[in-house]
Amino acid sequence: EPEVTQTPSHQVTQMGQEVILRCVPISNHLYFYWYRQILGQKVEFLVSFYNNEISEKSEIFDDQFSVERPDGSNFTLKIRSTKLEDSAMYFCASSVRRAQPQHFGDGTRLSIL
């Protein structure tokens, strides 16, 4: 069964550095998402992406965050200058259509030192 894959599984970065989290969504899916879960808290929506543009973003998704789908297969989340509070598990998801199940990757654990 097709899967959403995320790399790396764990990223450790110094505060202030840039990180890029990578995702390969399922190939025939059209909607792409990033979520995160800070330890002990709910899974939170960050951003949705459709037709090569952001369709919605949360308050968390400020100017430090950006997303790209550079080559039709990868979907990346960039954090320009990381802060301690960016430490979380970041999940990528994709779906065929809205109100269809979103398929999640295994996540990237981001640790900011």
Next chain:
Amino acid sequence: ILNVEQSPQSLHVQEGDSTNFTCSFPSSNFYALHWYRWETAKSPEALFVMTLNGDEKKKGRISATLNTKEGYSYLYIKGSQPEDSATYLCAFNTDKLIFGTGTRLQVFP
């Protein structure tokens, strides 16, 4: 702010017991309600997407019901098995998913 609540937070049951938990969500502007099963160190696995009031969906021993007028959904597990141990998340679907905190289920042999 849209809020999704789940109860109980955690549940411990014996193998063979049936169990159920609740998800409550805003009853206005309903689009869809998702249920996910999330095992530790794995990705959330989609169980159901429910869209119609009164909907009931079933997958093996797991079933779910939906009441959009009052804003709740129940997930039932019949004859729980140790492999059912996981966190069960519900999520309210607008253009994005708004997740509840989850119900952590542990099934003891």
